[in-house]
Amino acid sequence: MNHVFYETFTRHNHAEGIKAHSTHYCPGCGHGLIHKFLSQSIAELGIQDRSVAISPVGCSVFMYYYMNVGNLQAAHGRAPVVALGQKVARPDSIVVSYQGDGDLASIGLAEIISVAQMGLPITVIFVNNSTYGMTGGQMAPTTLIGQKTATCPDGRTPSMGQPMKVAEIIAGLDGPVYVERVALFDAKNRMRAKKAIKKALEVQMAGLGFTFIEVVSECPVQLKLDPVKASEWVQEKMLPVYPLGVKKDTTAEITEPPVINRPPYEYQSLFREIGTSDHQVPRFAAGFPSHLDSEDVGIKFAGSGGDGAQTAALLLTRAALQEGFDSTHIPSYGPESRGGTSYADVHVAKEVLSPAVPNPHILVAFNAPSLVKFAPSVLPGGIILYDSAVIFEVPPVPEGVKVYGIPFAEIAQNMGKRILKNVVCLGAFCAATRIFPEDTFLESLRHGLKKDPKIQEINRQAFFEGIKAFHAAYPQA
Amino acid sequence: MTTEVKSKSNRPKPFLLPQYCKGCGRCIVSCPKKCIHFTGEVNPETGCVPVAVDYEACIACGTCFNACPEPYALHPDDIRYFWELPQEEQAQAPREVLPVASPHPDQRLPLPPTQPLMIKGTYASAIGALLAGCRHFFGYPITPSTEGAELMAKILPHIEGVFIQAVSEVAAVNYMYGCGGAGQPCMTFTSSPGFSLMLEGVSYMIGAQVPGVIVNIMRGGPGLGNIAPEQSDIKLVCRGLGHGNTHALALAPADPQEMLDLTMEAFRLAFKYRQPVIILGDGYLGQVTSQVRLPEYMIQPGVPEWAVAGDREHRANLITSIALDDRDLEAFNMQLNATYAQMAEEEQRADLFMTDDCEVLLVAANTPSRMAKGAIRTLRAQGIKAGLFRPITLWPFPIKYFLPLLERNLRRIVVVEASHGQLEDELRLALSHAGVTELPPIGRVQRLGGILPQSQEIVEAVTAMEVQG
CATH class of the missing domain: 3.40.50.970 (Thiamin diphosphate (ThDP)-binding fold, Pyr/PP domains)
Known part of the structure; x- marks a missing residue:
């Protein structure tokens, strides 16, 4: 068989009567011819089983009644992304997005341009008949200046939009490899149209890239012309605006065709990318730090962006999880997060209920505004740890709250890396709160920071500097 | 319906099925020998005026095949589709069997x-x-x-x-x-x-x-x-x-x-x-x-x-x-x-938290449900037997896990949400469809604009409702 039309069009009105073997197109419509050339090309190339046709919204919405290939019908204008979604899902398929001028050149402009630029091997057939056929002959992006339609009854003027020369636009993009405009009005041009469609499919089969065929076509009913006159009108009126020919062909120059991945579905590579580990982390703590709270300790780290509050909070969360407790970290996320502030709430609990920490047991403040803001919210008997290198005045605190100042920034500066101040802080935090043993934090640092041994070592040193500074400043604590 | 026509050469001549011809005339224009013409008679099946071929003049050049926009109106005469054959022959005609997919499970x-x-x-x-x-x-x-x-x-x-x-x-x-x-x-x-x-x-x-x-x-x-x-x-x-x-x-x-x-x-x-x-x-x-x-x-x-x-x-x-x-x-x-x-x-799914003896039932989903759990711990410490119903499926609303809770000694329901009653509406609609007409009072704790209801304000709101009775 030299075509791939269904033997019987069972989807066309349940194949009742003559609809079993005839199309829904009006006399003289170009769609039937374009379907025929696509159908013949698929048959001649032997790709019927691999082919997938995307029917658009417009008169050709029912292309799937006729084409005996895999069929998807797309929303208005979205056929190119539906086509590409299908293609990347099944890279062996040969996908054709078939679209009219309202579908492609109006509502679907973003889709066609972006998909064309991606250059992946699919084929788009664009039918330009200068009007909206299905909805009853309204102005299309391709309507000619002066042409009368239902929505430009006095003729299109430039301010309604100039005729869109889509093939030239697509050819002007870097993504496509083959763009041609063809027509249907005589035998010679029909042969060219067929040849172009077949070539586009061959280019796709070779995986070379994105191909685009614009077909200047007849819509006699909406042009209010008989079919023969409509063909003449296309030739006389449309061709000067939409000149035929190859607009771009770089297929001979392609040396590295685009690649579409085919996933192997094995866990090894997935685990590598996720960063899973079967390393059993040792535990060092004797039990839950119940000297801070019997079941749920809330900690707030507060500073500005760059202080490392989030990293310190995550290292603490990791430490708690290593010890087998429940723990959460949440960066501040609300109106108060404006202006470069960076707050983090951490729970170390037997079971975390609410992850927010409106009233912390422990507050760590990296700057004065944070201390002023959160000091009053600390629970009675709680702990405040602040950077005394940058905070010189301590506001009144709730009764029984212990306040410790350690110059994190200065210690880090003396080590030559101010960025280490949050790890210095973590050392002081460990010493001041005795929440977990030192080894718990060291293990957390090993797994939570970059694996570079030099970085590991300097962080380790910073952590011990923090501990040392705390014991020097508060020997009785 | 159709007439058998023999080609004079080995090239096929056009074979016309008038009921599928819409009379567009593209074939007439394309024919170099001018051997196709309109019949002038309206086909009663289609309302169109089909063409006819003058087979004496036809040289079987084939140009008209690709002028016809219809798949089956004008086809080469060496082809007979099964549906063109007499009824009794159709069953024997070779036909393509469309493939049937077999299961390829996950x-x-x-x-x-x-x-x-x-x-x-x-x-x-x-x-x-x-x-x-x-x-x-x-x-x-x-x-x-x-x-x-x-x-x-x-x-x-x-x-x-x-x-x-x-x-x-x-x-x-x-x-x-x-x-x-x-x-x-x-x-x-x-x-x-x-x-x-x-x-x-x-x-x-x-x-x-x-x-x-x-x-x-x-x-x-x-x-x-x-x-x-x-x-x-x-x-x-x-x-x-x-x-x-x-x-x-x-x-x-x-x-x-x-x-x-x-x-x-x-x-x-x-x-x-x-x-x-x-x-x-x-x-x-x-x-x-x-x-x-x-x-x-x-x-x-x-x-x-x-x-x-x-x-x-x-x-x-x-x-x-x-x-x-x-x-x-x-x-x-x-x-x-x-x-x-x-x-x-x-597919209804829900999570019940401390509902066995609860008298005040909080209803919350997503993160507000965690704030609600935090509040429940405090409320219970204050002597208020609170519990949580957390829908895991928002559609369908897990009403079948909710209805048994109504048989308990519920004093009130409090919907906690970061929206203006969107969750409460789902609850009320599900209750209505379930035919529930007798309900304890429904209170609400709502925050909007990106602020989540916090445990403490849930505690305060519920305590205030309890005091008011």
Whole structure:
């Protein structure tokens, strides 16, 4: 068989009567011819089983009644992304997005341009008949200046939009490899149209890239012309605006065709990318730090962006999880997060209920505004740890709250890396709160920071500097 | 109906079936020997005036075949389609048998034990998708969902998957339509304004029965709103999922572990029902980091029998949401309704926390449910027997787990939510459909604009309600 039309069009009105073997197109419509050339090309190339046709919204919405290939019908204008979604899902398929001028050149402009630029091997057939056929002959992006339609009854003027020369636009993009405009009005041009469609499919089969065929076509009913006159009108009126020919062909120059991945579905590579580990982390703590709270300790780290509050909070969360407790970290996320502030709430609990920490047991403040803001919210008997290198005045605190100042920034500066101040802080935090043993934090640092041994070592040193500074400043604590 | 015509040369001559000729005359113009002409008589079957061929003059050049826009009006006379044969011969005629797809089920691949991960909610959801066999991601960046997409962009190319940053949310959901229509598990991450844009596509997915998972990390609205957490899209997901008779399973995780587990489950449900599934998270849940355990298996997806998979056995398949005939469309909607009924029957999920003896029942989903749990601990310390009903499926509302609680000695129900009654409306509607008319008073704790109700204000609100009686 030299075509791939269904033997019987069972989807066309349940194949009742003559609809079993005839199309829904009006006399003289170009769609039937374009379907025929696509159908013949698929048959001649032997790709019927691999082919997938995307029917658009417009008169050709029912292309799937006729084409005996895999069929998807797309929303208005979205056929190119539906086509590409299908293609990347099944890279062996040969996908054709078939679209009219309202579908492609109006509502679907973003889709066609972006998909064309991606250059992946699919084929788009664009039918330009200068009007909206299905909805009853309204102005299309391709309507000619002066042409009368239902929505430009006095003729299109430039301010309604100039005729869109889509093939030239697509050819002007870097993504496509083959763009041609063809027509249907005589035998010679029909042969060219067929040849172009077949070539586009061959280019796709070779995986070379994105191909685009614009077909200047007849819509006699909406042009209010008989079919023969409509063909003449296309030739006389449309061709000067939409000149035929190859607009771009770089297929001979392609040396590295685009690649579409085919996933192997094995866990090894997935685990590598996720960063899973079967390393059993040792535990060092004797039990839950119940000297801070019997079941749920809330900690707030507060500073500005760059202080490392989030990293310190995550290292603490990791430490708690290593010890087998429940723990959460949440960066501040609300109106108060404006202006470069960076707050983090951490729970170390037997079971975390609410992850927010409106009233912390422990507050760590990296700057004065944070201390002023959160000091009053600390629970009675709680702990405040602040950077005394940058905070010189301590506001009144709730009764029984212990306040410790350690110059994190200065210690880090003396080590030559101010960025280490949050790890210095973590050392002081460990010493001041005795929440977990030192080894718990060291293990957390090993797994939570970059694996570079030099970085590991300097962080380790910073952590011990923090501990040392705390014991020097508060020997009785 | 037709007349046998013998060619004079070995080239076939045109064979005309007048009932399929629309009389456009393209063949007349194309014929170099001018041997085709209009008959001048209207065909009673079509109302068109067909052409006729003068076979004496015809030289079998074949030009007219490719001038005829109809597949079967004018074909070479050396071909006879089965339906052209007399009735008694049709059964014997060679006919193509359309392929029938066989099942290619998913495979469960066992995973070795690993240590728990320490990740944020959006990452957990992305990893859940990967473990469910999703290797195709389509998305458009929007805060606060973007980190999920970013993790996919980082991982997928390294495991031979596909990540496409779409030109818009509209495009993203239609990539899913194409990919899901091909039978592959695929997903997107988005947030409220982006989700609004996707709804047309969601309606098409439902109408065309295309599976896919959409993770909506809800943020403050309306309009551009802000990027802080709100439960702003419960109404949209439960009552306004695009145009038409639409529903979809909507899952509401409350912590990163559930983000992973429910995303994996969402893919299973999407393919079980051949429908999209929505995961509703909130911006807080997306950001919160905690421990997440991996499951004991991952999925290698099969090929569903209905997929347009670009091969012979799936060639007969069609993905579309059109049913032009009104009876066909009604029948399809009845079929959809049956699917919705099955979902409502089989997929209700809820979490009950301290409800055995509870007298004040809090109702909350997503992150506010965690604040509610915190409040319950304090309320119980104050002597108020509070408990929590947490819907895990927002659609269908898990009413069958709620109704037994009404038989307890409930003094009041308090709906805690980061929206203006969107969750409460779902509860009330479900109660109404269940025929419940006698209810304890329903109180509410609501915050909006990106502020979540905190445990302490829930405690204060409930205490005040209890004092007022």
